[in-house]
Amino acid sequence: MTVLRSALDLTSETYTSNRAHQLELLTALTEQLAVAAAGGGESALRRHRERGKLPVRERIALLLDPDSPFLELSTLAAWGTSFTVGASTVTGIGVVSGVECVVVGHDPTVRGGAMNPYSLRKILRALEIARINRLPVVNLVESAGADLPTQADLFVPGGRIFHELTELSALAIPTVALVFGNSTAGGAYVPAMCDYAVLVDRQAKVFLGGPPLVRMATGEESDDESLGGAEMHSRISGLSDHLAADELDAIRLGRQIVARLGWRKQGPPPAPHVRDPRYDPDEILGIVSADPKIPFDPREVIARTVDDSDFDEYKPLYGTSLVTGWATLHGYPVGILANHRGVLFSEEAKKATEFILLANASDVPLVFLQNTTGYMVGRRYEEGGIVKDGAKMINAVTNSTVPHLTVNMASSFGAGNYGMAGRAFDPRLLFSWPGARLAVMGATQLAGVLSLVGRASAAAQGRPFDEEADADRTRAIEAQIDGESHAFAVSSRLYDDGVVDPRDTRTVLGMALSAAHSGPVSGRRGFGVFRM
Structure with a gap:
């Protein structure tokens, strides 16, 4: 036995x-x-609902098959930082029309869904999981774009999102974008690089530069709808594959797209x-x-x-x-x-x-x-x-x-x-x-090693060893390593998936x-x- x-x-x-x-x-x-x-708290959520929009987690719940599980990933991203826990995005693995998919959803109640460095890491990890496990991707898009004060940490590595999306397409791993709101500047390339794009009428806004930027750059006067609205992209530019009447219709269309993929597991x-x-x-x-x-x-x-x-x-x-x-x-x-x-x-x-x-x-x-x-x-x-x-x-x-x-x-x-x-x-x-706990070694051992090194250095230089200062350093180092190796801190940095x-x-x-x-x-x- x-x-x-x-x-x-x-x-x-x-x-x-x-x-x-x-x-x-x-x-x-x-x-x-x-x-x-x-997310962004009660007041931000209330304003979001007053605009007739659903919160990101409700969008995900409606997208997934009824009573099916959702394996949320990197939920504690940005924990312990100045950014909101969760990093203004929700990612995970769930079943859509019978197909296991990676879901990436922006949370517009947190700074309009703007992407900070932790959001970037979280999205890139979700796309990597999709690639290595051969899982279709459904993006629920509504983002104000990059968090501009942290652009130095976003611009160069942010291009990797485009790389991952286009590589997924080349690997015949389907990608779908359901656009519920703003998808501007670099974010406009997300629906453009996905295999399928659904835009919500009178809500989706997809353009490289909004009306103020266009006016400054070219002197041209325009409004959101004529510049990058869902109807324009559905009738004129061809960026949109489906014009959704509202958010529920967009989710229905997204489920329909996945259902028609003819997806088969290879394992x-x-x-x-x-x-x-x-x-x-x-x-x-x-x-x-x-x-x-x-x-x-x-x-x-x-x-x-x-x-x-x-x-x-x-x-x-x-x-x-x-x-x-x-x-x-x-x-x-x-x-x-x-x-x-x-x-x-x-x-x-x-x-x-x-x-x-x-x-x-x-x-x-x-x-x-x-x-x-x-x-x-x-x-x-x-x-x-x-x-x-x-x-x-x-x-x-x-x-x-x-x-x-x-x-x-x-x-x-x-x-x-x-x-x-x-x-x-x-x-x-x-x-x-x-x-x-995750670290090069335990906090006590690491602090002890540094103490021994300090003693050896003092002896080699022929100077007295300051026991009191060493004790203070040891306590400080132990506290630092204990904090850095904490499960929440490790998950915050995306060193695990949750x-x-x-x-x-x-x-x-x-x-x-x-x-x-x-x-x-x-x-x-x-x-x-x-x-x-």
């Missing part, structure tokens, strides 16, 4: 304290998600009959240690995530700080790599490398469950070849072509982040739990796997040179 047997004690003090800690973190997460959902379908885990995913909250220095058994998480809690472990007696094995998740076969006691030794690195090769040989997607402090250091381990063994694992992760999905459960430090498919290694989707409730991990991974199977699922048969 390969069904996991849980050893979790639901009555223990450890379980109770862990659960209480996670619930506190989830309360903080819920508060920030509510801030993002509020294998999931098993027709799926069994839920034998253990309650709610119990994951009591598994994850409140103290990140205390490891927890990832098998307990796996037992509450995979189908029927069935996990066929690979090399269970070798390299035990890394758990590897085969399972199915919502009917999709997966290979799982999960950190157990944090540190990766040579045995774990070689075990992971072999496992990744096997997954590629059998075309099986990989799920990485991170909780690592990195690769082991020390003379004994250097002599044993930890560097070249770690390089094998990183080589395998880099060159693996089956879909990778990553979840940072608790800690993702040092090169362990790389070996466990961190952001730099292009996982199809990457999520974090609210208590997760912070998720641990109890939703099975659902999130199932949706991610389904999205990844829109494209082909095939492994690499030839790898680079492994240093033996």
Whole structure:
């Protein structure tokens, strides 16, 4: 039998304290998600509705199939900055007319939907997800264009949006623009570069320069409608494919366009009959240690995530700080790599490398469950070849072509982040739990290293070491690293695709796997040179 047997004690003090800690973190997460959902606030929303317009989230809800899920992405973008949480856009993966699509929607209640540097990162990441997973894109357009005070951070990288849209078209991945309001200057190219464009009558405004700019540049007098209105583009310029009577009509037309794409997934379908885990995913909250220095058994998480809690472990007696094995998740076969006691030794690195090769040989997607402090250091381990063994694992992760999905459960430090498919290694989707941390190393360790370096420098120069100043620096550095490695701060920078409730991990991974199977699922048969 390969069904996991849980050893979790639901009555223990450890379980109770862990659960209480996670619930506190989830309360903080819920508060920030509510801030993002509020957009520009009540007054801005009221003005928007008074103009006869729907909020962006209502537009998305009407676009998606009834009662279908929406996997929102990068919800905490711009958290902790001067910009509104969510970065004036909503992105995610949802089902439109039976087709999984990436949805990108501007929120015009936040500075007219103007794009700031975090909005740009968020949109580019959504388009990248569409490209690598072969997902059609539906843009819900209403934006005042670039946030001009930050144009220096927008103009050059902003051109990448046009690059991504035209590349998607070249790859035969359909793109649709539903234009509800302003789409000016560079934003005018979004409907122009999409395969399909729907403009709402008397609302959509698409032009490179508005009437004031045209008057200044050419002396020509014009108004919004004659210069770039929906009817003009539908009857004269030909930019618009469909003239929508109102927003509801535009959404109807958008769904109709997607329905007629004849879209077919290229990956294998999931098993027709799926069994839920034998253990309650709610119990994951009591598994994850409140103290990140205390490891927890990832098998307990796996037992509450995979189908029927069935996990066929690979090399269970070798390299035990890394758990590897085969399972199915919502009917999709997966290979799982999960950190157990944090540190990766040579045995774990070689075990992971072999496992990744096997997954590629059998075309099986990989799920990485991170909780690592990195690769082991020390003379004994250097002599044993930890560097070249770690390089094998990183080589395998880099060159693996089956879909990778990553979840940072608790800690993702040092090169362990790389070996466990961190952001730099292009996982199809990457999520974090609210208590997760991401940094070159833990705050205490990093501050301690800098302190030791300072002591050595003072000794080399023959000067006394200032203990009091060192203590002050240590406290400041620990606070800085702790803040920078916080899950919300990491997600704010788009280093993951969202912070998720641990109890939703099975659902999130199932949706991610389904999205990844829109494209082909095939492994690499030839790898680079492994240093033996």
